[in-house]
Amino acid sequence: MVCLYCGSRTEVVNSRPQKRLNQTWRRRKCRACDAIFTTNESIDYSAAIIVKHKAHLESFERDKLLISLAASLGHRTSAVADAAALVATITQKLLITAVNGSVDVKDITNKAYDVLSRFDTLAAAHYSAYHNDTPQL
Numbered sequence: 001m002v003c004l005y006c007g008s009r010t011e012v013v014n015s016r017p018q019k020r021l022n023q024t025w026r027r028r029k030c031r032a033c034d035a036i037f038t039t040n041e042s043i044d045y046s047a048a049i050i051v052k053h054k055a056h057l058e059s060f061e062r063d064k065l066l067i068s069l070a071a072s073l074g075h076r077t078s079a080v081a082d083a084a085a086l087v088a089t090i091t092q093k094l095l096i097t098a099v100n101g102s103v104d105v106k107d108i109t110n111k112a113y114d115v116l117s118r119f120d121t122l123a124a125a126h127y128s129a130y131h132n133d134t135p136q137l
């Protein structure tokens, strides 16, 4: 990876696995300008999961799920961090049940609702109100 300030080569000076988020955190240092910055390596789920809709297929968009969960968790001060951790849990569960890397869009909303309801019932009720195919309360 090159420096975001000057474009020169960088080296990794520290690295830590983040099991909860299934990511690797890395501190990088530029060899030319000594700038220090952080990167997070994570799986590209858009290439690993295909979402089946009634009439078409599309790549899984992690950010779409993240935004949806963060909106439902809006009453919590840690909404975005909680949503990121829940997305990691949901995608791991989806990959276990995916057939040849593809999942039905309904499976995503049902898994999201299921994981969310164990974490925060108010957020699950909010999520359910915005997704018609989740179980009714």
Ligand SMILES: [Zn+2]
Binding pocket: 003, 004, 005, 006, 007, 008, 030, 031, 032, 033, 034, 035
């Ligand atoms: Zn640099």
